[in-house]
Amino acid sequence: MILTVTLNTALDLTYGVPELVPHASHRVSEMSERPGGKGLNVARVLSALGHETVVTGFAGGSTGAVLRELLAGLPATDAPGPGAPGTSPASATPAPTTPAPITDALVTVAGNTRRTIAVVDRATGDTTQLNEPGPLVTADEWTALLGRYEELLAGADAVALCGSLPPGIHVGAYAELVRAARAAGVPVLLDTSGEPLRRGIAARPDLIKPNADELAQLTGSREPMRATRDARRRGAHGVIASLGPDGMLAVTPDGIWQAAPPARVLGNPTGAGDSAVAGLLSGLVEGLSWPDRLRRAVALSTATVLSPTAGDFDRAAYEELLPRVGVEEHTPAAR
Amino acid sequence: MILTVTLNTALDLTYGVPELVPHASHRVSEMSERPGGKGLNVARVLSALGHETVVTGFAGGSTGAVLRELLAGLPATDAPGPGAPGTSPASATPAPTTPAPITDALVTVAGNTRRTIAVVDRATGDTTQLNEPGPLVTADEWTALLGRYEELLAGADAVALCGSLPPGIHVGAYAELVRAARAAGVPVLLDTSGEPLRRGIAARPDLIKPNADELAQLTGSREPMRATRDARRRGAHGVIASLGPDGMLAVTPDGIWQAAPPARVLGNPTGAGDSAVAGLLSGLVEGLSWPDRLRRAVALSTATVLSPTAGDFDRAAYEELLPRVGVEEHTPAAR
Numbered sequence: 219m220i221l222t223v224t225l226n227t228a229l230d231l232t233y234g235v236p237e238l239v240p241h242a243s244h245r246v247s248e249m250s251e252r253p254g255g256k257g258l259n260v261a262r263v264l265s266a267l268g269h270e271t272v273v274t275g276f277a278g279g280s281t282g283a284v285l286r287e288l289l290a291g292l293p294a295t296d297a298p299g300p301g302a303p304g305t306s307p308a309s310a311t312p313a314p315t316t317p318a319p320i321t322d323a324l325v326t327v328a329g330n331t332r333r334t335i336a337v338v339d340r341a342t343g344d345t346t347q348l349n350e351p352g353p354l355v356t357a358d359e360w361t362a363l364l365g366r367y368e369e370l371l372a373g374a375d376a377v378a379l380c381g382s383l384p385p386g387i388h389v390g391a392y393a394e395l396v397r398a399a400r401a402a403g404v405p406v407l408l409d410t411s412g413e414p415l416r417r418g419i420a421a422r423p424d425l426i427k428p429n430a431d432e433l434a435q436l437t438g439s440r441e442p443m444r445a446t447r448d449a450r451r452r453g454a455h456g457v458i459a460s461l462g463p464d465g466m467l468a469v470t471p472d473g474i475w476q477a478a479p480p481a482r483v484l485g486n487p488t489g490a491g492d493s494a495v496a497g498l499l500s501g502l503v504e505g506l507s508w509p510d511r512l513r514r515a516v517a518l519s520t521a522t523v524l525s526p527t528a529g530d531f532d533r534a535a536y537e538e539l540l541p542r543v544g545v546e547e548h549t550p551a552a553r
Numbered sequence: 554m555i556l557t558v559t560l561n562t563a564l565d566l567t568y569g570v571p572e573l574v575p576h577a578s579h580r581v582s583e584m585s586e587r588p589g590g591k592g593l594n595v596a597r598v599l600s601a602l603g604h605e606t607v608v609t610g611f612a613g614g615s616t617g618a619v620l621r622e623l624l625a626g627l628p629a630t631d632a633p634g635p636g637a638p639g640t641s642p643a644s645a646t647p648a649p650t651t652p653a654p655i656t657d658a659l660v661t662v663a664g665n666t667r668r669t670i671a672v673v674d675r676a677t678g679d680t681t682q683l684n685e686p687g688p689l690v691t692a693d694e695w696t697a698l699l700g701r702y703e704e705l706l707a708g709a710d711a712v713a714l715c716g717s718l719p720p721g722i723h724v725g726a727y728a729e730l731v732r733a734a735r736a737a738g739v740p741v742l743l744d745t746s747g748e749p750l751r752r753g754i755a756a757r758p759d760l761i762k763p764n765a766d767e768l769a770q771l772t773g774s775r776e777p778m779r780a781t782r783d784a785r786r787r788g789a790h791g792v793i794a795s796l797g798p799d800g801m802l803a804v805t806p807d808g809i810w811q812a813a814p815p816a817r818v819l820g821n822p823t824g825a826g827d828s829a830v831a832g833l834l835s836g837l838v839e840g841l842s843w844p845d846r847l848r849r850a851v852a853l854s855t856a857t858v859l860s861p862t863a864g865d866f867d868r869a870a871y872e873e874l875l876p877r878v879g880v881e882e883h884t885p886a887a888r
Binding site for chain 2: 349350
């Protein structure tokens with residue numbers, strides 16, 4: 219089982235409007251509601267890849283109740299036919315088409331789970347995002363989460379720690395969760411930003427997956443190779459920098475690779491990073507080589523950009539892209 | 554008791570952002586949540602004026618449950634000290650400071666009550682509004698509402714029919730509700746727009762309170778006196794046109810009056826129309842003269858524009874403004 223932790227889960231609302239005009243009144247023409255927060259997005263993709271996933275983190279109030287109700291309805295059962303279980307084939311084969319279960323192990327809090335609102339301008343396709351800050355989490359609730367997390371680690375093959383911290387959670391929270399995973403011998407991927415990332419890295423996670431902005435904020439450098447190596451020196455065993463349309467740069471104890479999609483694609487990048495995390499973690503659990511893990515991560519995130527629904531990946535595009543992702547190893551001299 | 558009907562109630566969210574930038578991501582710095590829809594706003598002001606109010610209409614789903622929970626917490630009990638009950642003094646005296654109860658007689662529907670989101674740009678104070686369409690109401694739910702409404706009319710001194718229609722409700726719905734009120738001998742004020750207003754007027758409501766845009770849409774004229782008289786000819790016994798900062802023009806069976814605040818004010822006009830409805834209805838129930846009803850309506854809506862919280866009225870401003878609202882009667886020759 220793969221565990222994902224989302225401390226600041228969200229009820230994600232998408233509003234379609236003909237055109238967003240500041241200071242005007244808009245009638246929302248289409249809307250959708252889904253369980254969100256990075257770790258939940260990662261779990262949805264892992265499930266689609268055939269990996270049993272358990273999600274923990276916090277949920278509370280009426281919005282938390284709706285989130286859990288929607289989560290109970292996942293995975294969607296409209297996948298066509300059965301497929302191979304995700305944990306058996308140790309290669310970058312296409313994903314199985316039977317989604318695996320997602321188990322809700324969220325800790326209930328008194329506060330209200332935040333809403334995020336994506337206002338999609340139908341004229342341009344552009345999205346304006348409004349994110350509530352999240353509930354104030356108490357010390358007792360954090361202690362309850364730590365207990366739940368340690369129990370779940372006992373059965374986990376890997377863990378992803380994802381997203382922002384809700385109010386009330388100390389900035390070293392991810393460092394604490396990284397240390398617990400390492401003590402339990404469970405590979406841990408940390409995907410956050412700012413000070414929680416800086417502190418978390420110092421606890422030596424197995425992997426981090428920053429984008430160019432997060433990496434620049436962490437290291438002060440916008441030069442990918444320099445920044446990625448600097449991030450490794452700060453404590454991360456492996457750093458997978460996501461470079462948007464340019465693909466990914468992986469600096470790991472086993473070598474350095476650069477992976478890129480066969481062509482630039484246009485679409486909505488929402489959730490592309492979460493799909494990459496799912497690709498990396500599932501590849502790790504399946505024992506794939508670094509190049510195959512990167513191929514999967516790049517193909518999944520590109521197929522997410524191409525999907526008409528923000529945050530979902532287009533399965534046909536994924537399978538078509540997978541063998542076409544280019545992976546290049548940097549020779550020791552180039553290092 | 555005064556009855557207000559809100560067929561499309563709403564959970565009103567207000568998000569404060571430093572500056573709204575289309576196609577960017579925003580962290581909401583302040584947020585509030587309150588029960589909304591025009592009839593609920595009217596009820597809140599009636600309660601503040603000391604009038605017992607019953608609210609009906611539709612509410613459903615998780616958002617409806619939150620709305621009803623917040624409604625149960627109204628009226629806020631932080632009003633300073635006791636005051637005279639609103640129904641006894643037949644004059645335009647200051648409002649009592651003890652709010653009267655608001656009773657929830659909403660009909661539960663299967664669909665989700667809509668959310669409305671007001672994004673307030675802290676840089677300029679301007680508001681961008683996003684309104685969900687509302688739940689699809691079934692024929693059985695509409696029949697249940699009609700039954701509840703007729704029961705409530707038996708105990709009502711006046712009724713206000715407020716706001717837009719949710720999906721599934723036929724465009725002649727307000728006309729049906731107006732006829733039922735008239736059959737029960739209860740004075741009825743209709744505050745809506747577009748085709749539901751046009752149909753509703755034909756059922757001969759006692760009062761309508763259109764703004765300049767609604768009046769122009771109804772009559773094709775932007776000349777207030779001509780448009781207001783035209784609206785009366787279409788069936789409304791009394792037409793109170795709200796002219797924004799210019800005050801109100803009342804064309805009634807008893808005469809024509811124009812009422813205006815002592816000076817133009819700057820602020821947020823959200824809810825000013827609902828406060829005017831509360832002023833007109835409470836004045837009617839208290840047996841005030843037309844000039845005193847208009848004074849109250851203009852003072853309340855001006856005090857709503859001045860309030861720092863959208864939709865609330867500033868009580869001190871209201872009491873200060875009340876004696877200073879100018880009311881002029883149009884002489885028969887001028888008619």
